[in-house]
Amino acid sequence: xxxxxxxxxxxxxxxxxxxxxxxxxxxxxxxxxxxxxxxxxxxxxxxxxxxxxxxxxxxxxxxxxxxxxxxxxxxxxxxxxxxxxxxxxxxxxxxxxxxxx
Numbered sequence: 001x002x003x004x005x006x007x008x009x010x011x012x013x014x015x016x017x018x019x020x021x022x023x024x025x026x027x028x029x030x031x032x033x034x035x036x037x038x039x040x041x042x043x044x045x046x047x048x049x050x051x052x053x054x055x056x057x058x059x060x061x062x063x064x065x066x067x068x069x070x071x072x073x074x075x076x077x078x079x080x081x082x083x084x085x086x087x088x089x090x091x092x093x094x095x096x097x098x099x100x101x
Contacts, residue, residue, distance in 0.1 A: 046063075
């Protein structure tokens with residue numbers, strides 16, 4: 001995760017969520033954050049994080065969260081094809097304000 005790792009991720013159900021306001025990046029992990037491969041989407045706003053051994057999706061990194069992701073509707077249906085866990089999909093479809101993260 002990013003530059004401000006002194007801040008502990010917030011637990012929201014099974015998710016661990018951390019917002020980096022300096023870089024406008026939202027990190028979402030299923031369970032405790034761990035090492036992963038990051039696979040970018042076509043628009044460059046989302047990185048799907050997968051376990052390097054199992055290829056299981058374990059999180060998302062969302063770039064430009066407040067400046068772009070929350071402001072513009074994005075078609076996220078392609079994430080279902082990537083086997084993104086339901087908990088993560090539900091969280092990002094709501095596009096919560098960073099004040100709640």
